[in-house]
Amino acid sequence: MVDPVTDPFVEVLFHLFVGVGLGALIGLEREQSESGGTFAGSRTFPLFALYGALVAAFFPTSISLAIGVLVVPLTVAYAGKIWYEQDIGLTTLIAALLTALLGATAMHSDTGAVVAIIVGGVITVLLSVKDPIHEFADQIEETERRASVKFIVVVLVVLPALPNHSLDVLYGLNPRFIWLMVAFVTGLGFVAYVLAQFLSPERSIAVTGIIGGFVSSTATTVSMAEKTVQNERLYHVCAFAVVTASIVMFPRALIEVAVINPDLFLSAAVPLGAMTLVGVVAAGTLYWRTTTDETIEPNELNNPFRLRPALLFGTIFAVVLLISEYAHEWLGTSGVYATAFLSGLADVDAMTITLSKLAAEGTISTEVATTGIVIAAIANTIVKAALAWLLGTDRLGRRVTIVLGLVVVSGLLLLAI
Incomplete structure (x- = not known):
């Protein structure tokens, strides 16, 4: 007797349901947003998905031809849409083609169904946030836009061209790994930068600190310190933003x-x-x-997608990696800890990635890597307190020092255990 759960017919129906369901989801979004117009809506998009699913299930070798055939009526319908509605937007047309492909992907395999669900969700979100995306794009200044484009182009062009092995001329460093880490760290900051535009951090000091911590906790500290000099009554809210940005450094x-x-x-x-x-x-x-709503404005955070800071981070990371390896070889564990502290004064990311890599390679132990990362974090936390004192008011310095001092002491106690 065939197990109903593993019955091939039931499995096919399940994958078909996933594909058509995704088509219905996208179709509802198109109809509710009135973006599809007379072109396609809540009934047509499920049919697109069903078309792709049936072709993939019973004529898998003809999927390319089937998509090509679908392009013909879509093109005619698109031309009519332009003629009658004076709308030349391609979004709904592309969404229709992707929906047919989602139906086919859902029928391919269990993995395909998962991929279809993820991609379908992403498509639906992108379609539904049209206005926020356009507003975000309009807020970006031309200089910011050019900087982002240059950075992305450089990453996409340079990364594949770099050798993916150690080079003697670079003292054993792997150029592609270093550049990949530059892209990774900068990408983390950019995600937070984008969220800052959507979440309106000016309404929440908590979000200000969190976003600032992912973009640049040092920049946030400097900005908050300057605010207290301009208006001393803001020391509570500025202290909270500095502390939050510093804490975000740990996660x-x-x-x-x-x-x-x-x-x-x-x-x-x-x-x-x-x-x-x-x-x-x-x-x-x-x-x-804290009793005030005053906080940092989103435009006070710089776009992390800038080439010069990225190159600077890459240089720091490469130098820290070399120094850490040689310090461990020459001075042992104490050399790693000294390097971690000195590096942490300037940047925690470089030391964190370096020690993680060395531990993965077996160059240092897990305990040494963990201790080094904590030491770097403590050093950077001390710097934040020092900046609050040097660039801000005494009240800001005292509150930041008390809170971050507790954090540092807790870290030192854990290292001593």
Whole structure:
């Protein structure tokens, strides 16, 4: 007797349901947004998905021909849409073709069904956030746009061209790995930068600190310190933003560890998680004493997609990687810790990625890598407190130092255990 769960017919029906369901989801979005017009809507898009699914199920070798055939009526309908509605937008047409491909992908395999669900969700989100995306694009200045384009082009062109092996002329460094890490770290900052435009951080000091921490906790500290000089009454809200941005540095480091060396994650999560928890509790106390809505504006955060800072980070990362390797070889564990502290004064990301990589290669132990990352985080936290004192008011300096001091002490206690 055939198990109903594994019955091939039931499996085909399930994949068919996924494909048609995704088509219905996209169709509803097109009809509700009135973007499809007379071109296509809640009934037509499921049919597109069903068309692709049936072809993939019973005529898999003809899928390319089937999509080509579908292009013909879509082209005619698109031409009519332009003629009658004076609308030359291609979004709905492309969505229709993608919907047919989603139906085919859902029928391909279990993995295909998962991919179709993910891609279908992304398509629906992109279609539904038309206005916010256009508003975001309009907010970007021409200089910012050019900087982003140049950076993306350089990443896409340079990355594949770089050798993916150690070079003696670079003292054993792997150029592609270094540039990949530049793109990764900068990408983290850019995601936060984009979120800042959508989430309107001017309405929430908590979001200000979080976004600022992912884009640049140092820049956020400097900005908040300058605000207190301009208006001393803002020291509470500015202190909270500085503290939050500094605390975000710890989970950001954990994300980098998880990507570079997943085996190191649990070891690093204990001290960094504890420091985050202590910081959150202390920052929460500070938050309840904050009575103003004044905060940093989104345009005060610079777009991380800039070539010069990216190249600077790449240089710092390469130098830190070399120094860490040689310091461990010549001075042992103490050399790694000294390098971690000095590097952490300027940048935590470079040291976090370096130690994660060295631990993955077996050059240093998990314990040494974890301790080094914590030391770098502590050093950078000390710098934030120093900046608050040097560039801000005494009140800002005291509050930031008290809160971040608790974080540093908790980290030192964990290292001593």
